Amino acid sequence: MAFKSKDLSVLSYANGFTLWHYATTDPAADVDTTGYFNEAAHMLRTGDMVMANVDTDGVPAAGIFLVSANTGGTVDVSDLTAVGGTDID
Numbered sequence: 001m002a003f004k005s006k007d008l009s010v011l012s013y014a015n016g017f018t019l020w021h022y023a024t025t026d027p028a029a030d031v032d033t034t035g036y037f038n039e040a041a042h043m044l045r046t047g048d049m050v051m052a053n054v055d056t057d058g059v060p061a062a063g064i065f066l067v068s069a070n071t072g073g074t075v076d077v078s079d080l081t082a083v084g085g086t087d088i089d
Contacts, residue, residue, distance in 0.1 A: 001026045003039050023053040028080040037075040046070050
């Protein structure tokens with residue numbers, strides 16, 4: 001699939017830092033591919049964080065992507081840092 005700007009929203013902004021939320025049916029491995037967020041390059045800054053819900057139509061996961069680079073309109077985010085753990089109930 002591909003990035004959809006309508007699914008990216010600001011949660012909080014302060015001191016030049018933005019905390020975003022993004023939800024997608026794409027798996028985390030696709031989202032953390034360099035260039036996935038290029039359409040939003042004019043908004044995302046290095047150091048911003050994206051709280052994400054990924055693979056929402058498959059095996060859902062949640063976590064945080066760090067915007068690790070945004071150079072010349074090419075955005076790169078770190079691998080997903082998962083939130084939550086294994087449910088052993």
